[in-house]
Amino acid sequence: MARPTKVEITEVGPRDGLQAELNFIPTDAKIRFVNGLIAAGVPRIEFSSFVSPKAIPQLSDVVEVFEGIERTKPCTLAALVPNAHGAIRAVEAKVDEMIVFMSASESHNQKNVNRSIDESLDGFERVAQIAGDAGIPVHGAIATGFGCPFEGDVSLDTIVKIAKRYHEYGFIGVGLGDTTGMATPPIVTKFVRTLQDAVPEMDIALHFHNTRGIGLVNVVAGLDEGIDKYDASFAGIGGCPFAPKATGNICTEDLVYMLDEMGIETGIDIRKMMEIACDVEETVGRDLPGQVMKAGLRLDLHDMGEVATAKG
C-alpha cells in the first residue's frame, strides 16, 4: 500500500490533553487555543467532551467553549459523548460530529465507564438514533486498541466486533486509540490490515501516545498501510495515568513537522502551530514534551556566536 500524499490531523489537545490538567484552564484560553487551531488550518478538532462535569470538571465549559469558536476556516468540530445524555447535549449545541468511545478490554471499559463491552455497544444504539435524527455524523473510538494496561494484549476479534457494530450503527469512522502507549509497528500493521478487511467502508483513524517513545514511528507504520487520519495533541500535552512522568499523546507540531519533511500534506501552518503550542505551555505553566516548539524547524539557522561549541 502506498503512503498517502495527504493526511488529516485531528487536534485532540483541547479534550484529551487538557482533561488531565489539575488546574482549571480558563474558558477564554480554551477558546483562544481552538480559534488558533482553526486559523492554523487544522481540519478537525476534538474541542471538548459532553461528559458529566463531576467526572471531568476541566471540560464542564464545553458549551461555552463551543459558543466562543470562530469558524474562520473550514474545520470539523467534534466532541466526545459518553452516552445518550451527552449526545442530547451535543445535539442541542449543534456540534459537527460526535465521538463515542469504549475500550477493547473488559477491565479497562469497566474501570473507565463502568460498563461491560456489550453494555457499551448496546448503549451506543441510542446515541446513534439521537445523532441520526439530528443529522450529525458519529465517529467511534476504541480505547486500549493496541493493548490494555490491566490485561496486556487485546483481542483483534473484540476490535473487529466493536468496529462492525459501529458500522451497523452507521458511524462514519472508527479510531484505534493507543490509550497507554502500547502500540508497536508490527501490531499497528496487523491491526490496521484486519480492520481494513473487516470494515472497508469505514474511515480508519489512529490515535497514538508517545508513552514509550515510538509514537511517531507508529504513525509511519500506519502511513505504510495507507492510513491518512491521525490524532495528535498540541505541545504533546496529556500524560499517562500509569506513568506520572511519561508523555501522553503524540505532539501535533512534531507530527506536522515530520509529515512536512516527508512531503505529506496536512494543510496546517507549522509556524502557527508552534505558536499555539508555546501558548499552551505558558498557559499550563510547565514544560511540555513537544520538541519542535523548542528547537525550531530544521532550517531555522543559528548565529555562530550563539554557543561555545558542540563537539560531535
Next chain:
Amino acid sequence: MARPTKVEITEVGPRDGLQAELNFIPTDAKIRFVNGLIAAGVPRIEFSSFVSPKAIPQLSDVVEVFEGIERTKPCTLAALVPNAHGAIRAVEAKVDEMIVFMSASESHNQKNVNRSIDESLDGFERVAQIAGDAGIPVHGAIATGFGCPFEGDVSLDTIVKIAKRYHEYGFIGVGLGDTTGMATPPIVTKFVRTLQDAVPEMDIALHFHNTRGIGLVNVVAGLDEGIDKYDASFAGIGGCPFAPKATGNICTEDLVYMLDEMGIETGIDIRKMMEIACDVEETVGRDLPGQVMKAGLRLDLHDMGEVATAKG
C-alpha cells in the same frame, strides 16, 4: 533493501551524553555505568574522549574510567580522539578503537575544532599512522552530517569527500552524526544510499538526535536502507546547545525497546538497560527524556486499583 535482523548499538552516553553535564560526574559513577552496559550486553561503547581536559573537564578522567572497566562480556571500547595527541594517549591506554570526528560544514568545523575541513582531513593522516602502527582500528565520524545549524543543508559531495578520505586512511567505518537533530527520513534515505555507493567497503553507522522528535523515525528510515549500526545514549541524556530544553541523542533503551518489538536483535538486556538509565538519571539529579524507563515495557501490567480513570 531488506531491514536487518540484527543491529549493533553503540552506547554514546558516557561520552556524548555526559560531556554536556555541568557538574562533574564522579569517576566511580562513570565506571559503574560502563560496567553496567557491558553486563547488559551492549556490544560497543564510546566510553570517553581523549580531548584536552581544559576543553572538556567532564571527560578528563578518561584513563581512570578505562582502567576501571571490567570486561565481563565481549564489548568494543571506543574513545573519541580529536587529533594526533589524543591518538597517542589512546594508544598508551590501549583502547579497542578510536573515533575521529569532523563536521561536514566549514563553519561548524571551524567553530568546533578550529580547523577547515581540509585541515581536519590532513590532520587525520597522522592519527591513521599512529593507530595503524598500534594495530588499533579507527572509525570516522562526520558531525552535522544531515545539516548544519549555521549553514543549513550540507553538501553530499563534502560528505562523500570526507568518507573517501576516511577510506583511504584505512578507517573501518564512517558514521553520519545528526549533531543538532536536522535529519529527516528522506534525507537519511538519500544520504545513506549515496554513502553506500561511494564507500561500499566501509561500515556505515548512524548517530541521531531526537531534537525535533523524529530520532527513532530516522532509525527506521536507516533500517529500510539496511543500516545495522546506530548510536544512542542511556536515558536519552545529552542536549542540544542551540535549544536549551530540547533533547539530544536518541535514547538507548527506547531504541532497544523499539527494535525488540520489531523483532530485530540487539543482544542487549532491556531490563538491565532501564536500570542503568534510572541510575544515570539519579546520578545527574534531574529528569531525563527516556520514556521506557518511566513507562516500563508494554506488557508490564498495572493493578486496576492503581488509578481512578483514563477516559479514552
